[in-house]
């Protein structure tokens with residue numbers, strides 16, 4: 253009896269173990285599904301096989317090239333949703349599209365919904381792919397319906413094992429709508445930290461909220477049509493969503509921000525962060541977004557994270573790093589070959605000046621301009637005549653970088669009396685703000701300011717547009733720089749969302765931002781902003797200006813926006 257019971261138990265146990273085993277994850281070419289996604293992603297983004305060797309591609313029919321130069325991402329983009337270059341359309345290759353029939357008209361991604369040829373939308377372009385036909389498309393350029401794909405699409409030499417990995421990745425690529433979007437609404441949030449003065453906070457928030465109100469009052473009409481109209485099934489109406497905007501206020505020490513962000517996100521996942529404002533380092537928010545794969549579009553911060561390979565945060569500019577880099581390039585552009593003057597930078601410890609100094613040092617190093625001498629002013633030491641005279645004795649003839657505020661610059665007149673005058677003096681316009689009059693008249697001839705914004709005469713026209721827009725919406729003008737930036741965000745956002753149609757994938761959202769045309773019209777703060785795949789800093793230039801000797805000095809432009 254006991255023996256029997258034991259053998260029954262053993263039997264039951266072994267059956268259940270078998271069951272457990274057979275429920276384990278199916279391997280993909282010997283990899284776990286997660287590993288296969290990782291390896292497939294590397295094939296797709298970098299053109300590197302699981303073995304670590306480059307993929308082999310044939311372009312223009314039969315020219316063999318290294319697949320790392322023709323990785324799928326360069327044409328089909330990060331989301332797999334594809335793009336249009338002139339008349340060439342890289343079809344979508346994401347999981348949601350490949351394994352169902354593709355209707356003609358669907359491939360015309362670039363056209364706005366209004367321009368879509370509706371009468372064609374029922375004609376099938378190709379049937380759904382199977383794994384076998386998909387492998388054939390990638391290897392031989394023949395689609396699921398037997399059509400030869402355009403020669404722009406390379407042919408790849410990929411063996412069965414590696415092909416299984418790539419197809420596994422494509423199956424997972426943009427296969428499910430991202431969090432933060434439901435049937436009626438796209439949820440956004442904006443981050444505000446507690447160090448921001450109320451007037452600046454309002455400048456950001458009220459302008460952003462005005463955009464959201466605008467959008468939602470327009471969509472009421474479209475929602476009606478979506479419910480009742482004859483074309484209710486069309487993408488155009490299916491894709492309409494209201495916008496909602498919640499404010500994520502961050503309190504206290506930045507080391508606690510991540511936890512606060514996580515809690516906000518847990519309560520209500522959003523599709524993306526819009527704008528936002530802080531006077532402190534954006535790093536914790538940047539890292540949170542990177543980790544959460546959450547887009548963060550154009551926060552207002554003097555401290556962006558400089559990380560060209562990060563994907564999820566899009567910034568207006570590199571801020572202080574842009575100014576320091578432009579200063580270094582300007583010195584190089586004015587010096588004869590191999591005759592760069594010695595470089596001396598004067599600053600006090602503090603987040604902005606230290607950032608300028610670090611970045612200047614790095615750029616000087618990268619451009620091989622020679623060593624940079626740091627003169628760090630201790631907090632208790634005034635930048636008075638004695639200080640400048642002593643500096644002159646040691647560093648006459650140098651290029652002198654003054655990463656100082658108006659209070660210190662106001663006392664720098666004796667720079668003009670050096671027995672060997674400086675080769676050039678450069679100060680950071682952003683540290684002076686409006687107080688350009690603080691620069692002593694006697695040194696204005698030798699002094700240049702970095703000026704990372706549009707010049708007043710360039711901004712005039714678009715500022716008029718902005719003021720009118722704010723007035724109609726009852727938004728008080730509290731800070732034109734911030735409001736101009738936020739106006740731009742909303743203006744671009746409606747174009748981006750229209751372009752996305754029903755494809756609410758976060759990576760596609762950012763792909764579409766990257767595809768936007770360069771802008772001069774809707775932005776007054778910068779002379780132009782430019783977009784491009786993976787580019788994360790939109791305003792890439794800075795002017796060098798000089799000041800007239802008037803008590804209220806005028807700015808005189810001394811360089812192009814881009815300094816080479």
Ligand code: HEC
Pocket residue numbers: 296322323324325326327328340341342343344345354378386389390395396400401402404405406408
């Ligand atoms: C140089 C640009 C380019 C690169 C690189 C590229 N493709 Fe394509 N691909 C295209 C174009 C363009 C088409 C559409 C051709 C046509 O419609 O005739 C296409 C079509 C496809 C299709 C057919 C889609 C359909 O609906 O029939 C698949 C699948 C595909 N590509 C997968 C890939 C994969 C996987 C990679 C990387 C291993 C890749 N492509 C790399 C340009 C590219």
